[in-house]
Amino acid sequence: MDLLFIIDPLPSLKIYKDSSYAMMREAAQRGHQLHIAYLEDLAVQQGQVVARATPLALQEGPDWYHCGAATHRTLASFDAVLMRKDPPFDLEYLYATHLLQQAVQAGAKVWNDPQALRDHNEKLAILTFPQFTAPTLVAKSATTLKAFIAEQEEVVLKPLDGMGGSGIFRVRVNDPNLSVILETMTRQGQQTIMAQRYLPQIEAGDKRILLIAGKPVPYCLARIPAPGETRGNLAAGGTGRAQALSASDLEIANTLGPILWARGLFLVGLDVIGTHLTEINVTSPTCFQEITQQTGFNVAQHFIEALELV
Incomplete structure (x- = not known):
């Protein structure tokens, strides 16, 4: 297979634990061809979604990769395109999913599907499966949030666009800093957050x-x-x-x-x-x-x- 990985900059990968590296290593061992591209390498030219794709060879040692000469190719010309760019899911990430969706419509195989990436906020997606979730509230009103916290007594507050545990607070009903935490997380009631009952x-x-x-x-x-x-x-x-x-x-x-x-x-x-x-x-x-x-x-x-x- 001819594979394109849309990925974070190679020097930033910690290959001893990185899952994208594990995928690429296994693919190379099985004889598949590797290419990489960054978000800025995606473009639409004459109605076709293309990438400035760089051939990649893996090797042992601290200089673990060797890049060949980049060429512009349509995404549909690859056997699979793997979207492995880390969050945050910001506007540039959103725009990239729109380009990738255009490529899918032209015959590209993109995983995960770009439309599905847009439809599944990693926090909000659990709301589709309430039978498996703890008591959960999504709101930006401090009054509504405080009422939920009073009911549950101990709650975890999460931003909807965070990753790696960033921006998460565990609060109790009598927390003296509760008001300022809610003000900060909701930006004075302008940003929606998630509250879940604390699970010991x-x-x-x-x-x-x-x-x-x-x-x-x-x-x-x-x-x-x-x-x-x-x-x-x-x-x-x-x-x-x-x-x-x-x-x-x-x-x-x-x-x-x-x-x-x-x-x-x-x-x-x-x-x-x-x-x-x-x-x-x-x-x-x-x-x-x-x-x-x-x-x-x-x-x-x-x-x-x-x-x-x-």
Whole structure:
């Protein structure tokens, strides 16, 4: 296959844990051709979506990649285009999904599907599956938010566009800083946020469950918060512990998997605390290498094998 990865700058990748690198390494080992492009390399010329695509060869050592001469190619000329640009989902990311959707209409295979990326905010997407979620409120009114916090007593507040645990607050009904926290997060009532009942099961980890072409990887990564910390995110100092999926994990994964795959979401990362779904990650799900290193289950191989079939 001839593959195009739309990705963050190569020097910024931490290859010892980066899932996009694991995908590229596995694809190269299977004889597939690799190309990369950045968001700024996308363009529409004479009605066709093209990319300034750079051939990529992987090698051992600190200089782990070698780039060839870039050429302009239509996205439809690749066997698959993998959108692996990390959040934030800002306006430039949004514009890129519109270009990618145009490419899909011209015959390109883009994963995850650009329309599905737009339709699935990683926080709000859980609202489609209330049977698996903890009590949740989406609002920007301080009065409404305070009433929910009073009802639940302990709540986690999240911005709708954050990643890696950034901007998350755990608050209690009698928190003396509650008003200023709400003012800051909602920008004085101008920005919508999410509030979820605090789940003490976070102490056992925030589980990342991977779905590939609608089917769950048999192991998840439980991200254990650091001492004194509420967030389990690895970017916030959490420790990853791979473990087999529980019965409740499988129920969530097997229910959501076919639905999300039918919507064009080839790779999904479900976040689960205890038995509750807290996020549906679709932009650039991670944890491939941590699961592989701890269990021996080669997630990247599973991913590329599935990609070869679509």
